[in-house]
Amino acid sequence: MPDPRKILVIQTAYIGDVILVTPLFSALKQHLPQVWIECLTTPAAAEVLRNNPHVDRLIAYDKHGSRKGLSGLYRLMRELKSNQYYMVLAPHRSLRTALLVHSTGAPIRIGFDKNCGAWWYTHRCRYDSQQHETARNLSLLSALGIHADSLPPEIYPDAENRTAVDQLTADAPKNSRWVALAPGSVWPTKRWPESYYRELAARLTADGCTVFLLGGQEDRPLCRRIAEGLSSQVVDASGALSLRASAELLRRCRILVTNDSAPMHLASAAGTRTLALFGPTVPAFGFAPYARESVVLERTLECRPCTTHGSRRCPIKTHACLAGITVSMVYDQLKQMTSKR
Structure with a gap:
């Protein structure tokens, strides 16, 4: 049975895209402080999210290396399914991301309507091309009745x-x-x-x-x-x-x-x-x-x-x-x- 506290965010695009998704983590923790947030991203972009207090676990998807091809995708889909997420949010708009979201079996699957795999989402949010990417990502929370204020990107260097x-x-x-x-x-x-x-x-x-x-x-x-x-x-x-x-x-x-x-x-x-x-x-x-x-x-x-x-x-x-x-x-x-x- 899915754990109602477990949330997965999928963003496996470029490093800049991952930086711009960090306000989404902050807003989730602000409005749902009890949740456990995991993020599926690329090995290179994972560095951006380390030490981030709003991300509880990172999952590296090396789609051009150890997990490339259909076999790597299938192994990842099985892993995500076993993690028993209750909710998945997908700022990244790609067919592969939509397939990964669907594979989790999460009861709540949120993504943008401007996606060729959008039919696999339970909640489809309007993609507003006029918004800044940070605001677009935060708009995914509207599916939960949350209207988050604008927040800047975050990064947390350590000692x-x-x-x-x-x-x-x-x-x-x-x-x-x-x-x-x-x-x-x-x-x-x-x-x-x-x-x-x-x-x-x-x-x-x-x-x-x-x-x-x-x-x-x-x-x-x-x-x-x-x-x-x-x-x-x-x-x-x-x-x-x-x-x-x-x-x-x-x-x-x-x-x-x-x-x-x-x-x-x-x-x-x-x-x-x-x-x-x-x-x-x-x-x-x-x-x-x-x-x-x-x-x-x-x-x-x-x-x-x-x-x-x-x-x-x-x-x-x-x-x-x-x-x-x-x-x-x-x-x-x-x-x-x-x-x-």
Whole structure:
């Protein structure tokens, strides 16, 4: 018999999507304090949720590794069924997620109506394309008669994360002029040009700022090229910090300049102002930076948006959406934003 306290949340999309689902955990614990919340997510994104007081258990679904393919999916479905959940919420909109939700056998299965597997849900909530993703995720609670107030994303670095950042920044000047740049993205068309990031870093260090280059292991070659030959005030932190440690570093920075990618949402969880550069995607999709006083720079072009997530190549082979955002435009906007404090 399902345990009425057990709730499963499924979000196995990108790291940024998992960051933006954290307000849902907070709201569940706020309105239903007795529940036990488990989250099914990817191994990479699980790091974002560790130490979160609103998540009682993490289940890693390595859909591209140990659990890939139909056999891995079937094993996971059997495991979820045996866990006896009473309620499952599915912010992630995919057929595979809907199948996993159905496989649990939970009496209450909540998801969005805009999903090709929505018929497997007992409660279908309207997907409002005009809302920020955090608000959309919270709207799933309306199926339970709960109307949660807007909540920011959350991330919880621990002592080990703080120590890692202390060590990385030990030689950096202890002032308020720390700026983070996050030049990477899984999608090449969402990256502001590498040469632009390099020029911006040079201009910022000339102003006396310390610049930290953030990214994962996959971003190390990119960040190394940007930092090469520049001032020692450019610190390449790519691949050196976990996601939660990166959030801790962002918390200590005055501002982040980033593409439309996961670091933008890490900064929102850290409460750090963000200057976000949008190209093939648009903020209206619901993924704008959440942190207060953040700014989006974008160009008005007939070809935008050309994709919902990003792509490998520009469809019209110009990359005008991001190449047209000049270094001077970004630098001047940074000056305006930092002059407010």
